[in-house]
Amino acid sequence: MSYALEVDNITVQYGQTAILKNISFTVQQGEIIGILGPNGSGKTTLLKAILGLVNLHQGNIKILGKNISDLTPKNRAKLAGMVPQKTETPFPFSVYEITLMGRYPHISYWEGYGEKDRAITSKALKDIGISNLANRFFSQLSGGEQQLSLLARLRAQDPSIFFLDEATSALDIKRKIESLDFICNFSKYKQKTLLTVFHDINLAALYCKRLLLIKNGSIKYDGPTSEILTPQKIMDIFETEVIITKHPLTGAPQVFFKPSLT
Amino acid sequence: MKPFNSKYKLAAIWTLLAFIYLCVITVGLKYGRYPTSWSQVLSIILGKSAQCDNPPVLKTIIFDLRMPRLIIATIVGAALASAGAVFQGLLRNPLADPFTLGVSTGAAFGATIALIVGVTSTITIPLAAMGGAFLTLAIVLFLAKDKEGLQPATMILAGIVVSTFLSALISLLKSLDEESLASIVFWMLGSFGGRDWSHVLFAAPYFIIGFLAVLAYSRDLDLLSLGELEAKQLGVPVYKSRLILMVASCLMTAAAVSVSGVIGFVGLVVPHIVRLLQGPKHGNLIITSAMLGAIVTVIADLLAKNLLSSGEELPVGVLTTLIGGPFFCYLLWQKKRISDKNFL
Numbered sequence A: 001m002s003y004a005l006e007v008d009n010i011t012v013q014y015g016q017t018a019i020l021k022n023i024s025f026t027v028q029q030g031e032i033i034g035i036l037g038p039n040g041s042g043k044t045t046l047l048k049a050i051l052g053l054v055n056l057h058q059g060n061i062k063i064l065g066k067n068i069s070d071l072t073p074k075n076r077a078k079l080a081g082m083v084p085q086k087t088e089t090p091f092p093f094s095v096y097e098i099t100l101m102g103r104y105p106h107i108s109y110w111e112g113y114g115e116k117d118r119a120i121t122s123k124a125l126k127d128i129g130i131s132n133l134a135n136r137f138f139s140q141l142s143g144g145e146q147q148l149s150l151l152a153r154l155r156a157q158d159p160s161i162f163f164l165d166e167a168t169s170a171l172d173i174k175r176k177i178e179s180l181d182f183i184c185n186f187s188k189y190k191q192k193t194l195l196t197v198f199h200d201i202n203l204a205a206l207y208c209k210r211l212l213l214i215k216n217g218s219i220k221y222d223g224p225t226s227e228i229l230t231p232q233k234i235m236d237i238f239e240t241e242v243i244i245t246k247h248p249l250t251g252a253p254q255v256f257f258k259p260s261l262t
Numbered sequence B: 001m002k003p004f005n006s007k008y009k010l011a012a013i014w015t016l017l018a019f020i021y022l023c024v025i026t027v028g029l030k031y032g033r034y035p036t037s038w039s040q041v042l043s044i045i046l047g048k049s050a051q052c053d054n055p056p057v058l059k060t061i062i063f064d065l066r067m068p069r070l071i072i073a074t075i076v077g078a079a080l081a082s083a084g085a086v087f088q089g090l091l092r093n094p095l096a097d098p099f100t101l102g103v104s105t106g107a108a109f110g111a112t113i114a115l116i117v118g119v120t121s122t123i124t125i126p127l128a129a130m131g132g133a134f135l136t137l138a139i140v141l142f143l144a145k146d147k148e149g150l151q152p153a154t155m156i157l158a159g160i161v162v163s164t165f166l167s168a169l170i171s172l173l174k175s176l177d178e179e180s181l182a183s184i185v186f187w188m189l190g191s192f193g194g195r196d197w198s199h200v201l202f203a204a205p206y207f208i209i210g211f212l213a214v215l216a217y218s219r220d221l222d223l224l225s226l227g228e229l230e231a232k233q234l235g236v237p238v239y240k241s242r243l244i245l246m247v248a249s250c251l252m253t254a255a256a257v258s259v260s261g262v263i264g265f266v267g268l269v270v271p272h273i274v275r276l277l278q279g280p281k282h283g284n285l286i287i288t289s290a291m292l293g294a295i296v297t298v299i300a301d302l303l304a305k306n307l308l309s310s311g312e313e314l315p316v317g318v319l320t321t322l323i324g325g326p327f328f329c330y331l332l333w334q335k336k337r338i339s340d341k342n343f344l
Helices: A043-050 A073-079 A095-106 A115-128 A143-157 A173-190 A201-207 A231-238 B005-030 B038-045 B056-091 B103-116 B124-144 B152-176 B181-189 B197-216 B218-224 B228-233 B238-260 B266-278 B282-306 B316-338
Strands: A005-014 A017-027 A032-036 A058-063 A080-083 A161-165 A193-197 A210-215 A218-224 A242-246 A253-257
Touching (some): A017 A218, A143 A161, A173 A193, A210 A231, A218 A231, B005 B038, B038 B056, B056 B266, B197 B238, B282 B316
Parallel strands (some): A032 A193
């Protein structure tokens, strides 16, 4: 059986400090997976490592059966792409231009972006619901609008595996639910694999059937959402006491916090 | 969704600049130390000199003195401005240009060394300038590289330090060797005086190769200006693209400096103006910067040549810095006034 993603015993070090330690997991095509963990637990580094953006100290990563170290950057970008936490540019690029850059892995040096790429870019902006922002300067947008632009860019890039690094954290509730609905429906419909780093445990539980819980650079728990979200495991990972109930509509586990007000 | 008028706007800008350039060149053929009339210039350009009984020396003045000088100014302006646009995009810093990165001064240093050891050939001195430029770039790169890759801010600091150091060395060499004083001053201040077709033929190929290379990699440059990680994530072979862009811009700069000396501010200011005119996409930015850079440099040289009534020439580098410095301050002031961090 071939997997969308095989992570085999990877370790990532910055200097002497190990950020990720002996991480292994496999992902089937079309799976939607949430990654949770406290600040500094290595979630972002894990996504970067899978995309080949940081050097592996040891271990091996395969995307759709291909070893990432054997792939050219362009071919890797056709298979897997990411929405980063944020992007900064000192130059006044428009949202359209930023989104069009998602087509980079699909173009050749001399031909450049063609009509097809422009059509896909327009479609991506429409899908994410930000056609009206196309001519605005990216760097003048709010954090949420920037995240939507980067989502549109990933949609235009159109890889097989989508990585979202807290890509909806700055969105208002309406935009958050709309974007997650779109991405998850899109990934189901097109059999795209989706790995998303969440801060919001409840959103992760609503949209993901499988969760990875990371702490201190290791995967502590990996399994179906209903088995992973228990008060003991949340306590173990986040050192916070919670009560868990079922979502009244979907039945997904949802977390309530216990404030200690005096 | 892409504004339709942007394509027409670009076409309009290019047409306008091409027109201005032709005007400036025509004016440039007329004005110089030797008085010439419009009818003389026209008859010579159109090849009808014999019928109009012009002094024979006039043909030489126009074809072998004024024309190569105009073309040299064109190449140098285009090279510095497009190299500036590339360096700014690569380092994600609007203050980067061939001068702040030390590349220009490195080239001048190379030329100075050649002069000191007594080389006088028109081919060897430019080659020495190129060697100096590449060596400086290598040193700056080495200083700015750490475990996590190239640090753009460090690179500009390193560039300024190395550049200041080399300037001091040049001054030192200058005072030790009074004989070549005049020619060393030429490298420090920049001038197109006494340039001929051999200099055009020397600089043109390097400029053309460098220019085509940066154009081919202009889309990589767009992505690199979002930062190394973003570029890598979107599939840019970061090290290869950056190396090619850097070497190509260095080649253009060295070609320019080797025939004209250090000419400041063209590489810094021109890309700024162009970005305001038409946006930051580097492919078009490089092309328009080259055109505007050529126009600015040709005008600056015409002024340098004709401004003083005594017939003495000003060093063109002095003139570009005199105009460019205040203009850059004006841009900074505007930026502050609008308080829009993306103004530049």
